[in-house]
Amino acid sequence: MPQMVELIDVSRDYGDVDVVHALRHFHLRIEQGERVAIMGPSGSGKSTLLNLVCGLDEPTTGVIKIEGIELSRLDDDARTRLRREKIGMVFQTFNLLSTLNALENVALPLRLNGLGPREAERRGRILLERVGLGSRMAHLPDALSGGERQRTAIARALIFQPPLLLADEPTGNLDSATGDDILHLLDDLHREFETTILLVTHNELAAAYCDRIVRMRDGSVLREERLLKTGAEIEQ
Amino acid sequence: MIRALSLVTRRQWDRHRLRTGLTMLGIALGVSVIFAVRTANITLLGSLRQTIEKLAGTATLQVIGGESGFPEEVLDLVRSTIGVQIAEPVIEVVAHTAFSDEASLMVIGVDTTGDQELREYQFDESRSEIGDPLVYVAQPDSILISRPFADKHGLKEEDRLPLFTSHGRKEFTIRGIFKPVGIGEVFGGQVAVMDVYSAQFVFDRGRNFDRIDLMTDPEVPIETVERRLRDQLPAGLEVTRPASRGEGIENTVAAMRQGLIITSFIALLVGLFIIFNAFSISVNQRWKEIGVLRALGVEAPNIQRMFLGEAAVIGMLGSLIGVAGGFYIAVGATEVVSGIASAVYGYASTPEPPIFRLDYALEAFAAGTLTSLVAAWLPARAAARLNPALALHNIETRQPEAVLGRPRMLAGLGLILSGLAFIRFSTPRVGLMLQFGYVVLIVLGLIIVLPMLAQWIARALRPVMAWAFGPEGLLAIDTMIKAPRRTSATVGALMIGLMFVFSTGAYIQSYQNLVMRWMDRTINSDLFVTTSEQARSRTYHFSEALSQRIAALPGVKRVENVRFTFVPFAGDTAAVITIEMDGWFDRQHHPVEEGDDRLARELLPKGEGFVIARNFSTRWGTRVGDRLRLESPTGPLERPVIGIIEDYSSEKGSVFMDRELFKTYWRDSAIDFIDINLLPGVDRAAFKSELQRMLAGEQRAFIYTNDEYKRWVMSLIDQFFTLNYMQMVVAIFVAAIGIVNTLIISVSERRREIGVIRAIGGLRGQVRKMVLLEAVAIAIVGLVVGALAGALNTYFLIRTAAVILAGFTIPFHFPATLIIISMPIVVVIALAAAWLPARHAVDLHVAEAIGYE
Structure with missing residues (x-):
């Protein structure tokens, strides 16, 4: 299978004097269509890993490739374009723009890519309907529930149908029932769009929806577990 | 805690x-x-x-008249008043040297027999001290100068000092140099002293003094002497203590x-x-x-x-x-x-x-x-x-921000309408401070309705911004719409600044247009000769001899001699413009706006009436037919007001009278402007050159053709409004600081939002464009509300301030040109102000901003 994400001997240090080694000689390969959960205690390097994969941060040493493209060879604008078109991002705190309604939030990446408002919103509408928010499109984030906000954020992340979806504790701010809904939605979308998912979570249940769990500690891989059946399959 | x-x-x-x-x-x-x-x-x-x-x-007391001074006889009257110990006459003139730089010099004419008892003179180089009056009597061309002036021009005792006088260039002999103490300190030390009677002659003061300085008997209370003097002297003279002048x-x-x-x-x-x-x-x-x-x-x-x-x-x-x-x-x-x-x-x-x-x-x-x-x-x-x-x-x-409610809108509109109603219906008599309250009501009202107003304008701009600038324009304008409080605070700062700029600009423009139209109608002589390049000289004038010389030149049809001076009036001052009224009426086409034009043409040249400026009538409530009393140094002068004319010569309001009448009462034959009317076919420019050649090195005079004169008056108006121009710059500068501050705050507040935009694929350039466009949108909204506020404030200025300060009735003029000119300027200022915030936004660390860590 072709590699979607490759991290080869990646290290990330912070600080000049009191150096913090956030990642140490990290290796990871994620195949296209694979779902990988990253787990570990706070400070284990999960978020650093996510920042590096989406190109918001640069490694101190090592190589990161997305679909075979080496990120360090790209300038900031090229990395941003790659992020826009190939990587969808879902955050724990949703990170919707409070001044835009659900539809405008979802259509925003398309508009930033130069698409006209009509076409961008048409596509946004389709996705919002797909995530079950067909009747909430005109609502501002303030007027949406936590689950609805996260669905909106997921719709936004998928607007380009990116091959890679990065999710940072997507259920962290939700109650368990809503969290389950979101995990089901991600599972459905994975099947529908064949999206590769890299999920950072503390939640064993959420991790169970993945094909593989990478457990981290102090910036290194502690161990890897390959799941035979995902949470959704077990439920079925 | x-x-x-x-x-x-x-x-x-x-x-x-x-x-x-x-x-x-x-x-x-x-x-x-x-x-x-x-x-x-x-x-x-x-x-x-x-x-x-x-x-x-x-001196403990001073006797002063208007700018024309008063007759010598007053001195005897003052000296004979019980309680007056010393009384000395004074003439003050700001003259100009005939050196190449035509440096100004304050010349003080004193009576040398007694002046040392009043004023301090310390000589450091003198063989003929002021104590020896005979020097002056015998040599009327003698002058004493101060050390700073002597040093500046390399002068020493017995050197010749050329000065421009009312009778042309005269040379004076320096009889002494005094130290820069006491009188030697005034006017930056550029001061000279000469005999008062010589000064009368060379500066064409006739038999008048400008002032009498007196010292009272220490045994008699000053108030008593003051009262006695007031009782004895004509009402046109004022007795005052130097400090209260x-x-x-x-x-x-x-x-x-x-x-x-x-x-x-x-x-x-x-x-x-x-x-x-x-x-x-x-x-x-x-x-x-x-x-x-x-x-x-x-x-x-x-x-x-x-x-x-x-x-x-x-x-x-x-x-x-x-x-x-x-x-x-x-x-x-x-x-x-x-x-x-x-x-x-x-x-x-x-x-x-x-x-x-x-x-x-x-x-x-x-x-x-x-x-x-x-x-x-x-x-x-x-x-x-x-x-x-x-x-x-x-x-x-x-x-959500609760600043957009209907009650708020109604309250704001109520305040604006109240302010406008007060401006429209109240009288100017209530005073400037109260009138100023009206504009405060309007500004308060505008501030209250501003969030809603700004939002309306921003909504109207939304499709334009989206069409012109794509998603960044849309995001920029949405940011404004969704944060009305933040937006309206900046727009408010801009509104106040621009309101001031637009209304001041409109006021100045209206005033200039008005004066230009007035000059085109009334200023119709071919050439003008003036004593100063400034609006006027209070102390330096031409003599009638000069006017006669000009009148005798070939090509001259007629000259008119204008004296423009100020006289005490009703506890304030009024401008008096005197001219040969027959000639003046000949050149004017129906100058009298209110009253009988024919009667004015008949009576004024005979000295049997006045015409007054419209603003004089507004200021003092004087109407046609009223008898107007002016206090002259020789006694009261009372004449009927025959007509009211349009005139913008002075914000104090002008009274026009025949020159002969003025000369009789004020004993003043000095001239400030000589209006020259040429015979048909005589070339103005050629005549001007001829006149300049005649006066060069002989008489300090400024000669203008009709067009040049009008331009000169407009430049003086510009000079008068220098402060207003400075005020406009300050207002814009402070408003620009407001924009910088808001955008920095806006970027800082939207750190997370900008981080998200970058995280989901917004390029640095797009973020920069967004911040810059927000500044542009703020500027445009500020311009629109500033124009509205400016129009309201212009209404205030012309209805109240102009009437109270000058009695002028200025037509309302919407500053459309100024607003159009301001648009690109304000947008450029806003873009410049947004440069630093935009850089902050672009340099944002995305991962930190969206709060991963």
């Missing part, structure tokens, strides 16, 4: 240094303008008073002072908006922090005190910086106001460094601190009323 909270505050300041600095700068600018204009004003008045007092020497000057320059006060007010008002904005945003940003503090047990009043304490400290620090900066600004401002006092009002002052007045500094400091507290009051209250449970939630759970 307070100490603990101050720790929180200090950390906030440390974290947001630029924002704190800019907020402080907002108040510092307002305070510096207040302090600078007051300092400049008091320095000018101090300098004028000092000039008066130094010239007065040890400054008050008269203060009245004369009142319009200028009021302009300065308005500038201070505008600057501080814009500062208020900046602080309000900064604190509103600060409360928004510290939502969670406030929630945490409340959760930790800090009571609501202490939260309010924390923010007010911050405002007080920022206000005090800003005010301190403002006072210090204001003192330096005052150096430049003093030069400007002195220049205007000299050019427009004809006052000669002694250059002085700014006077530091502790009371002014404390007042400015208090005004700055208070403004800061007032501005922070609402945000501090909002912080105190915050629901801690909500505040502890994340940013998206904030309550």
Whole structure:
């Protein structure tokens, strides 16, 4: 299978004097269509890993490739374009723009890519309907529930149908029932769009929806577990 | 508790240094303008008073008339008054040397027999002291000069000093050089003394004196002598103490002072908006922090005190910086106001460094601190009323901003309409301060409706921005629409600044148009000869001999001699314009707007009536048919008002009379302007060249053709409005600081939002464009509301201020051209102001901004 994400001997240090080694000689390969959960205690390097994969941060040493493209060879604008078109991002705190309604939030990446408002919103509408928010499109984030906000954020992340979806504790701010809904939605979308998912979570249940769990500690891989059946399959 | 909270505050300041600095700068600018204009004003008045007092020497009382002076006989009357010990006549003239630089020199004519008892003269190089009056009697060309003047021009005793006099160039012999003490200190030491009777002749004062300085008997109370003198002297003469003459000057320059006060007010008002904005945003940003503090047990009043304490400290620090900066600004401002006092009002002052007045500094400091507290009051209250449970939630759970309600809109509209109704229906008699309250009502109303107004305009702009600038334009305008409080605070600062610029511009433009139209109708002589390149010279005039010489030149049809002077009137002054009325009427086509034109043509040349300017009638309520009484040095002059004419020669209001009538009553034959009418076919430019050749090196005179004269008058008007132009620059500058501050705050507040945009694929260039477009959108909304506010304020200026200050009725002129010209300028200023915030936005660390760590 072709590699979607490759991290080869990646290290990330912070600080000049009191150096913090956030990642140490990290290796990871994620195949296209694979779902990988990253787990570990706070400070284990999960978020650093996510920042590096989406190109918001640069490694101190090592190589990161997305679909075979080496990120360090790209300038900031090229990395941003790659992020826009190939990587969808879902955050724990949703990170919707409070001044835009659900539809405008979802259509925003398309508009930033130069698409006209009509076409961008048409596509946004389709996705919002797909995530079950067909009747909430005109609502501002303030007027949406936590689950609805996260669905909106997921719709936004998928607007380009990116091959890679990065999710940072997507259920962290939700109650368990809503969290389950979101995990089901991600599972459905994975099947529908064949999206590769890299999920950072503390939640064993959420991790169970993945094909593989990478457990981290102090910036290194502690161990890897390959799941035979995902949470959704077990439920079925 | 307070100490603990101050720790929180200090950390906030440390974290947001630029924002704190800019907020402080907002108040510092307002305070510096207040302090600078007051300092400049008091320095000018101090300098004028000092000039008066130094010239007065040890005189306890002075007898003064209008600018024409008064007849010599008054001196005998004063000397014979019981209680008067010494009385000495004085003539003061600001003359010009015939050196290449035509340097100005204050020439003081004194009666040398007794003047040393009144004034101090210390000679450092003299063989013929002032104590020897015979020198003067025998040699009327003698002059004494001060050491600074002598040094500047390399002069020594017995050298010849050429001066331009009313009779042309004359050479004087320097008989002594006195030290720069006492009288030698005035006018920057550029001072000379000569015999008063010689001065009468060479400066064409006839048999008049400008002033009598007197010393009273120490045994008799000054008040008693003052009363006796008032009883004996004609009503046109004033008996005053030297120190109180400054008050008269203060009245004369009142319009200028009021302009300065308005500038201070505008600057501080814009500062208020900046602080309000900064604190509103600060409360928004510290939502969670406030929630945490409340959760930790800090009571609501202490939260309010924390923010007010911050405002007080920022206000005090800003005010301190403002006072210090204001003192330096005052150096430049003093030069400007002195220049205007000299050019427009004809006052000669002694250059002085700014006077530091502790009371002014404390007042400015208090005004700055208070403004800061007032501005922070609402945000501090909002912080105190915050629901801690909500505040502890994340940013998206904030309550929508409640600034757009209908009651608020109605209240604002009510205030605006009340202000307009007051302006429309109240009389000018209520006074300027009360009238100023009307514009305050309008501004308050505008501030209240501003959030909604700004939102409407922004919504109207939305499709345009989306069409023109794509998603970045849309995001920029949406940011404005969704944050009405933040937006309206900046737009408010811009609105106040632009309101001031547009209304001042409209007022100046209206006034200039009016004067131009008036001049085109009434100024129809071919050439004009004036005594000064400034509006006028109070002391230097032409003699009739010069006028006769010009009249005798080939090609001249007729000359008219204009004396433009001021006389005491009803506790103030009025302008008197005297001319040969028959010739003047010949050249005018129906000049009388109200009254009988035919009767005026018949009676005025005979000296049997006056015509008055419209603004004189408005100021003093004088109507056609009223008998107008003017107090001349020889007794009252009372004549009927035959007509009212349009005239903008003086904001005090002018009375026109025949020259012969004036000469009879004022004993003054001096001339300020010579109007030359040429025979048909004579070339104006060629005649001007001929005249210039004739007068070169002989007579200090400025010759203008008709067109040049009109341009010269317009340039004088520009000079009069110099302060207003400066005020406009200050207003724009302070508003620009407001934009920088808001955008920095906006970028800082939207850190997370910008981070998200970058995270989901927004390029650096797109973020930069977004911030810049937000500035452009703010500028456009500010321009629209500023134009509206400017139109309302222009209405105020022409309906009230112009009528009260000058009695002028100026037609309303919407400053469309100025607004159109301002558009690109304001947009460029906004873009420049947004440059730094845009850089901050672009340099944002995305991962940190979206709060991964």
